[in-house]
Structure formats: C-alpha cells, structure tokens
Amino acid sequence: MKRSKLSTEAYIKGVLSGDRIVLSRAITLCESHKPEDVSQAEEVLTAIMPHTGNAIRIGITGVPGVGKSTFIEAFGELVTQKNKTLAVLTIDPSSQKTRGSILGDKTRMEELSRNPNAFIRPSASGSALGGVSSKTRSVMLLCEAAGFDVIFIETVGVGQSETLVHGMVDFFLLLMLAGAGDELQGIKKGIMEMADAVVINKADGDNKSAAKRAKVDYQNALHLFPKDESGWSPKVNLCSALEKTGLEEVWGMILKQQDHVKQSGFFQMNRQRQQINWLKENVSELLETAFYQNNEIQSVLEGIVQKVEKGELPAMNAANLLMRKFLDKK
Amino acid sequence: MKRSKLSTEAYIKGVLSGDRIVLSRAITLCESHKPEDVSQAEEVLTAIMPHTGNAIRIGITGVPGVGKSTFIEAFGELVTQKNKTLAVLTIDPSSQKTRGSILGDKTRMEELSRNPNAFIRPSASGSALGGVSSKTRSVMLLCEAAGFDVIFIETVGVGQSETLVHGMVDFFLLLMLAGAGDELQGIKKGIMEMADAVVINKADGDNKSAAKRAKVDYQNALHLFPKDESGWSPKVNLCSALEKTGLEEVWGMILKQQDHVKQSGFFQMNRQRQQINWLKENVSELLETAFYQNNEIQSVLEGIVQKVEKGELPAMNAANLLMRKFLDKK
DSSP states (O other): OOOOOOOHHHHHHHHHTTOHHHHHHHHHHHHOOOHHHHHHHHHHHHHHGGGOSOSEEEEEEOOTTSOHHHHHHHHHHHHHHTTOOEEEEEOOGGGSOSTHHHHTTTTTTHHHHHOTTEEEEEOOTTOTTTTOOHHHHHHHHHHHHTTOSEEEEEEOSSSTHHHHHHTTOSEEEEEEESSOSGGGTTOOTTHHHHOSEEEEEOOSGGGHHHHHHHHHHHHHHHHHSOOOTTOOOOEEEEOBTTTTBSHHHHHHHHHHHHHHHHHHTHHHHHHHHHHHHHHHHHHHHHHHHHHHTOHHHHHHHHHHHHHHHTTSSOHHHHHHHHHHHHHHHO | OOOOOOOHHHHHHHHHTTOHHHHHHHHHHHHOOOHHHHHHHHHHHHHHGGGOSOSEEEEEEOOTTSOHHHHHHHHHHHHHHTTOOEEEEEOOGGGSOSTHHHHTTTTTTHHHHHOTTEEEEEOOTTOTTTTOOHHHHHHHHHHHHTTOSEEEEEEOSSSTHHHHHHTTOSEEEEEEESSOSGGGTTOOTTHHHHOSEEEEEOOSGGGHHHHHHHHHHHHHHHHHSOOOTTOOOOEEEEOBTTTTBSHHHHHHHHHHHHHHHHHHTHHHHHHHHHHHHHHHHHHHHHHHHHHHTOHHHHHHHHHHHHHHHTTSSOHHHHHHHHHHHHHHHO
C-alpha cells in the first residue's frame, strides 16, 4: 500500500523538528526523479536552507576489505558518546560489487543502527557513481536541518565518487591497512593526495608492529605532497575498529583540523566555493542527462562511438556532429 | 596583409608531406573558432586520421621555477640526437602568470627552436586551462600526421590542464626539485599520483646530495601509492638540464615503459579509451559552451550565483531553474 504524500508544509515542519520518519520520507522525495517530486523537493530545500550548514561533514573512504563498516560503527558510537547526534549516509552494499555485500545489509552497523543518537541512511542504489550522486548533497542538507551535529558520508574509494564527496565535506578521511599490497589495487589515483588524514585500521594483534611501521612510512610520504591550501598537514593515525582503540585520537584530530580551518578562514571560503562548484556540477550533470537521453542522440550514438574507437572518425568531429544534432532538435 | 586561405586538399597534402609551414597553418585552422574554419578543420582531421597514432606522446608538467623550459630544451636535443623528430607543444609563457614570462618568448628553448628535427608550437594563449584545451589533441594528431616521432606536451602543473594532458599521452612526467618546499605550493593535488615518473631536476653542484636524498624519499613514497593499472611502477630519476646529465636515463626509462605497456596490451587499450574519453570531454565542453554563452542564461546567471553563494538558494534548485530556461529557449 502506497502512503499518501505529505504536504510541503508537513515535510518542512517534520524535518525541522527532527522527526526521523518525516526526514526519511523527505530524503526519498529528494532522491526522486519524478517532475512533481523534484519541484516539491525544491520547495522543501529552499525552506530548510537557513537551518543548514551547522554539522561537521566528514567523508570516509577506503576500498572493500579495509573494515569501513566496522570503523564507521565503532567511530560513530564514539561520536554519539560525545553528546553529538550523527547521520551516516552509507552506500547500500547490496547495490555494490563489494565484499561488503556478502555480509548483507542487516549485519552492517547493527549496533549503530539501534543507537538513538544515530541515523543511518543508505544511498539510493543504482547510481553510476558508487552510490554517491548530486542528490547526496541535498540529503546532507536535510540531515543538517533535522539537527544532526555530525555527518559521515561513506564512499568505496574506487570511482569518481571520491572527488564528488571530497567536494562536499569539511574533512576527508582515507581508511587504509598496513602493508600497502593487494588491498590497494583498484583504489583511485589521487585519493591519497586529497586526504586530510590517513587512518590505518586493524592495528591490533599481530598487525600492530606492521601498522606502526606503515604509519611512519605514510607520514614521510605525505610530507612530500604539496601542502594543502588550508595549511593543514595530513595526519596519519592508527586504530583498531574491532578493539575500539585509537578512535578517540581520530576524533580529537578532526576537531583540531576544524579549529585550524575555522581560525584561518579557510572553512568559510571552502564552504562557499563548494556551493558554487555544486551549482556547476549540477548544471553539467543536467546538460549531460538531457543530451544522452535525447532520442536523436541515442539513435546514432553507438555507431559514432564505434567509428571513434576504430579511429575512423576524429573524436572532435564526432562531438561537433552530435552537438549540431542536439542543438537543432531542441 | 592576410594570407589567402589554403584549400582543404592543400592542407592535407602539406601536412602529410611534413611541410612545416602548412602544418603551422593547419594548426591555426584547428585552433580557430570560426564556423567555416571548424568545418574545414574537420575535413582535414578526418583525412589525416589514418596517418596518426605513431608517435610517443609525452606529457611534461612541473610548477614554474622547476626549470621546465631548460629541461625540455636539453631533453629535446637528446631525443633528436636519437634520430627522432620531435614536436613540442608548449604553453605560451606570455599568456601565463608564471615566472617564465619574465624571460620572454624568444629566450625560451632557443637552441631547440633552431634544431631542424624539432618543431616548437606554443598553445593558443588565452585558454582557461593553462594553454591546454580540447584543441591540443587535434594539434597532436596533425603533428603525428606530419611524421613526428615524439611529441612533448608541456603543462604548468597548477590547474585542470594536467588531468586533460594525462588523458592524451602515453607517458606523464612530473618535474620536481629537491627539497619539497615552497616550490611545491600551488601544484595541483593528485598530480604526483598520476605521474609515470618523477624527475628531480637541478641535481647539480651543491644540490646534488639533497637531490639524491630526495630520490630515495620519493621512491619510498611512490611505493605506497596504489599500483597503476598498466602495472608500471613510477620511477624516480635525477637530472641536471643545465649540465645535461641524467637525460639519457630518462629517455631509456620512457622507452622501457613503452615496451612494458605495449607488451601487456595496456598501450592499445589506453589509447582506445582515451579516444572515447576525448569524445565525452568534447561533448561536455560543447554543451557547457552552448549553455554559458546562451543569452538567456547570461542575463540571469550572476544574480543566481550570488543567491547560491549567500545560501539563499540551494544549488540544486538554481541548476534546475537555469536548465529549464536553457532547454525552453533552445
């Protein structure tokens, strides 16, 4: 049975009062592509805007196998013990070809999902970008309007989603393992240079000394990277999400970085720039959607792509040809 | 006095015969935005396509002050001594806010510009991306059709141009200095992870021992990076462009990497993927140009951007609003 829709007023009131059920439904509304939902979502977002921007936004990335779910669960528990409310925007593992999916959705973050101060929301599955999309920012704003103090955004570290998430958070945390071996295969190039911190997980048991050596190695390596515009030097931390050690230090470090960027003025500047970039990204996404979903384009695209692949048609010519088709018919 | 235009036939014949003057004019044609030039350039490109793809394409990046011009000059001389013809696509320094511009255009690569086996072409100035644009690929193809064996594409290492250049070359070389200090300020994050080799320049005189230490540091750091899809591990080399030392080793390393990727099949796969990406990039660029140059959009854009910056209008709403305007009017 389909639930009747809420009024725009009811969405706004429910979200602002922190009603979890209404928040969930407002997120679903924002993720919808139906034209009537899109325009209602716009009204809701406009109304809640003055109540957004007050959370610490943290991106957490790492390849499958690094213990991301366990880390988020343990670290999330710690954050809520600090009297902070926490919203976690996760990637729905069932929609991803990751080892996480073997565990199934229910066993993921079981404790955290029962924590009254935490709210877990899997991203809409089926997105091309590893579960992160332009909608994720809207979801983040809704969570902020609902009063959450801290927001985690999880990504899988292998695709384009990291750059997008890096562009919507205040702190970008890369989760790694000691022994940069096979588990690093497939991680996207450039991610390490974007990280505000590298946290080496599973620093427990027999792994402990290897983790300590890895910490020194990463510290030396990060030292060679170009300095961040914010003036913050990326840190390397050790933790064991399983044994719940080192998490306090990670939280302390994030607070320290927040102090740093707020005092330097980088925080505000960065948030403003992120807004403008968001606008540009949305424009590009909407333009490309309009283009690639255009019937005229779809009817010829595959043949043209094949010619380009074979080197029969220069890519520039192909683009010009497609564009003339698109602009003529619009 | 304006030169009369060449016929399409004359462009094609001239380029394929390696006529430098016709090549230069064909490049100018390809860089032009005039509609009649665009369509003539398309004809020329289509005709020369079967004669392209045979050069080693090398991207060379590094921030101002690293000695990029001196390196390209010395390394270019060495390449031509190997009986290779060389085309160098440089950034016009007068159009860049770099220290290079102080020297002026004429003193840059003076020797190389007199070398009969080298052809130097500054990129069209005024481009938003540090002199590199979608046109650069077409220019590269023209140079290949004219028979050049090796192509250098220079970028300044600070903007978006590096990702574009990385997407059009077979080898990406990052030029650095020992003592990763101030000279690294402003280099774009993620570039180090894209490099197939880090070459530490100015490894001469008093700098020598610092350069040797830096080599070890970078080797250790690069070892921690995710492995390249090609299976190639990035190398670190020392050189002095001034004293012309270490250049032979850089050239040997590039040839070794080329052997490696050709044997593994990565080379061909990567070239094909680059073609398709080029098509997508061109489509995006043309879409954005059509959008941002649209009169309707231009008349409202600034006001909307200001509202987004102030947080009065969610970026998503702003994008939807602009897009409706654009698609309605087209």
